[in-house]
Amino acid sequence: MFLGRVVSEVIRGTIDIETAIHLYEKKRIPRAFHKGQVAFVNGKLYGVEGNDKLARDRSTRPEIAAWDSNVTKPAELPPTYRTWQLYTSPTAIMSVLCYDAESDADFAVDEWLMSQGDVDETTLVSKGLREKWWSAIHDNGVENWKGVKDRKAKL
16 A cells, blocks of 8 residues: 555655655555564564463453443443553554554655655744645646546537
């Protein structure tokens, strides 16, 4: 998703392919490494034995009690509570489970564009960012779109 989103900006002419690859490597490689680390830890949590297994299972008691009290509206857990079942809980690993690759890619492009070209003294918007957003009006490909050509021919 991330790579597709930055490449879409290459197609639009907002950035070049080298910049797209640079942004992909800069943003995605650390995130992929982080996800791998979470997977390793999660695997260990599932495979624990002995006292660690007892501690892991005991740590889940508040969650089980909350769901047992009312399935449709479980009791509120303490604000410090975190489930060990990392794969099921966005609150446990928000950086993994609440991640939006397309938004991250769009922001990576915007962040890069913020340093491209002159910056307006009043708005502090860079030329690169301004051109990206104004391109929706001035250069959005509609003039060359088959539907527009067909409509103009009928007029």
